[in-house]
Amino acid sequence: MKEMSASWQLALSSLIGKRWRTALMAGAVALASALVVAVSCSIVSVQASIEHALMWFLGASDARIVHPFNGRFDESILDTARTWEGVAVATGRFGLQLTLTHPLTQTSPPDKDPDKDPDKDPDELQAPLQSTPNAVGVEFDLVRRFRVFRDLEGTWPDEANELLLDDFTADELQAEVGDTLSVAIDDKTESFIVAGIYNSQKFFGTRQRGLIEMDLHTLQRIAGMNRKLTSIYLILDDDIDAQAFCDAHYDEVPEQVSLERSDMVRSGFDRQIQGTRLGLLAGSILTFMCASFIIVTGLTTSVSERQRDLAITRCVGGSRGQLFASQIYFGAILSGLGIVIGLPLGIALAGVLAWYYRDSLPAGLQVSGLGLSLSMLGALGAGLLGAIYPAYLASRVPPLQAMAARARPPSWRVVMVMGLIGLGLVALQVGLFQLPDPTQRFHAYAYVGIPALHLGAFLLAVPLLYLVTWFAGPLLSALLRIPAGMMTRSVLATPYRNGFTAGALMVGISILVSTWSNSLSLLNHWLSTVQFADGIAFRIVGITESQRAAIESMPFVTRSCPLRYLPLQVFNRQVFGLENMGPRTVKCFSTDLDIFFEINPVRWIEGDPEIALERLKRGEGILVADRFTNAKNIGVGDVLTLGSGKVRHDYEILGVIDVGWLEITAQLFGMRSTYMELAVSGIFMDGDVVAERYGNSDIHFLQVELSDDIDDAEASRQIMAAAPGILFWTTRDVRDRVNEIAFTTMAIQSVIAFAALALSSLAMGNVILANIRARSYEFGVLRAVGGMRGLLARLIFGEATIIALTAALTGTLLGMHLAWVGAENYRELAGLDVKLVFPTIPALIGVAVLLLLTLLATLPGVWSVVHPRPSSLIAAGRNG
């Protein structure tokens, strides 16, 4: 206990004695903690808001009857459900996509004043405003028992021609309570009055379209589907168990619909949350490893700088254990400071984001228990792990060191051992990647492999420093007019300190290189797949016959092909992702196969097209996308059990084809399963077979081939005008959207990478400064024997450049290795066969920024050695 107290006091003494250094290192841990807390709280807040909005939509219902294949069923099921014992309230809903038009008879809003924007077409500015929200037909007298409509402006609708708009749609249409809106469906137009506008439950990621509520029977009539429903919601009596109720009435609903607990809608969402948690955990480990690198470098420098102090302590009776413990306590204090500052800072950051996006986050700021725990454990781990090596070094300082003028020369053997351990850790990561079980492989790779890889790269930075110094040193010396050999010897006099500094600086570059490489690979992959007929029309609830006819009758439409979309569950195996975490839903596209293959450049990878097409038409099998083969080697001859609810069928795979464009287009249109899950990858069946087996013959997509004499934009405008309620994208639109999403993602990733670069440079600036100060004696002697100030400045800049170049080399190598690992994961988990790309321009920008930040970090150090007199430098060096 007495020994511990002494170590604690020694730690406090060096901590208080070097306040500025302590502040910067604590700052590094605090920022890492804050980052983890902010990210986790933001994720939890977004999830809570999605959940909040989801629960709002489900309302107070305990059970629901849905058509899992996005189809419709007869309203008689609602009549039956109302007779079931235990049902307190039952209501039906009918969903449709409607195009609403606001004639805008009032004056144009100020920002649309033609005088202020002379380039705009006055006719366009006067055009009525249109919006295509999702419309839900509800029983107004019952719906309020299920859901609470927030901040309702106006009145509750009670007439068949009245609407309730959400604020999103109201904004789009610039509509107010009392305004009249027209609805065009097929060749009819009907007018509706806006009775009320409510505050919608908007949330990130899941909905960009408005939502309106109207009378159930009116909507059924408009759609020409009287007595058809898309879902039924039930509130059960208080004493009824929802699961037992669903089990009891399971057989009383037709085969193609499901009776299930309402919270089943969350199942896909819950799997996503599970995946997010794993990602957060892996990200946290990495973040704190980086903080740990900064601490280990900072403390190692501190130990080197304080050799004499440590030796004196040994001389006057300090034990090795006391010195070891003092460094560990130092690390623990840094962790404590990191936690105390980082946790509130992280919550505050998340709070600011939640406030800024308050309209999109109805659940507000949520504090993540997992994030707080990870942050605290991570900070503690970073501090303690970062202190172990310096503590070992401190405990090995011999008392005689107090009399020694200079440090001992580095040992080649240690450098070699360090390099070998580094390579061993990289090999361990590669070895873990060869584990046979995919789930074990993923976890071992994420929690052991990636940290081992980073630690390996950190250690390899020391031998790489030698390489860079040997190759770049002479050239740099010549450029900076430094006497031959002076800089090389100077850098290699303290290879661990300089190598570790480079190791801590490498992280930003590795993030930049790996994320850009992966993103560019993906982008190239997607763009290369987006090759299809000229355009595609889409309607989430199905394109009507009249809409289809309107499109096909356009003079510039030469050919068309209808496509049906159906999310299906795979029951007999996990085809993508990890067991129990990857999505179980696949996209089933069904079509008129002859036309489809005629107008699309489909590449057959496996199977005989002629035999396959014949058997497809007889419903004997399916085609699958090549992602199935890439990921789990599923191919021709394998059998998949597909369906949902009670409906399940076995299908033999008859062929493997490459139709990535259809998958990505469906993804861009935001098609989801009824379980809040994005379906991955596609399978193909005959349209008639799907209609017969799954009870849904809606056409969701209509591929269109355009004549050469029409402009894409003009074609889009005319098609959407002729068939209100549909969306139309040309090939170029899809490619633009893919580009937009990819570059937005890459921009966000770059911000993270540059933040990591800035953070590590900030922390390492302090280490570089300490390094320069520790060599005051040496610089003083150089000045005393006639070295000019400029020479010292150039020497320091040259050394910093070597360190930055080593960081760039290590970071680039690590980044490309991570990119390779990422590409392997894309293939393994998502079946994407992407080709590795080296991101030349981002990497060059990253290296330039790294060089700049490192050189800026040396400026205070340069000033501290060129400003004082040589005698002051020598005295400062002698006194430590």
Place this chain on the structure above:
Amino acid sequence: MTKSYTLGRRSIEALRGIDLEITKPGFHAIMGPSGSGKSTLLHLLAALDRPDQGEIEINGRRIDRMNESQLTMFRRHHIGIVFQQYNLLSTMSALENVTLPALLDGMPRSQRIDLGMNLLTTLGLADRAEHRPDALSGGEQQRVAIGRAILFEPSILYADEPTGNLDSQTSEQVLNLLATLARERNMIIVMVTHEPAAAAHCQRASILRDGRIVHTIDVHEGNVGELATRALQLDR
């Protein structure tokens, strides 16, 4: 006692058979030219290093047979060391530097402060207790270092060129302080020096050359000149 070490690829025989016995308290000087082995001898006597051959017995205890932790405890309680460079911890105040051995020994803070303040008062540094080394003069720093060395009242104190960085007036004060400590506290003080004037404060001086003791002189007012002559001859 012998001791050799390697410098690069060369093997240096620093001590080639030293036989030194100090039985009475007093002020003892070890003199010699550069490279004669006087600092190596001091390191061995101060339990900072181990001899290759031979025995070192202090207060009846064989320190050459002690393990690392026994040596550490021995240094803490039985040996005091004063360095030419003062070697105070720059992050600690004068009081904290003086009481460092007590801190390492786990002495309660209040007791530590009392002990340290008494010592600083004795050394005439009470008003400098809270100052860090960079705010103290060379003489003050060396007095703080002496205070740290005698905190536990060791029976033996080693001083390695303690006046090497001081002006003559301050050197005189520090040497008088050491002589007083030897006399009043009944301590053995062994000082490595190459200055005859410093050695003149001692009762005895051993002169080293090439790793061997070549002369041992009892110093008194009458033979300071002889001491100076021998030291000068050795330096030539």
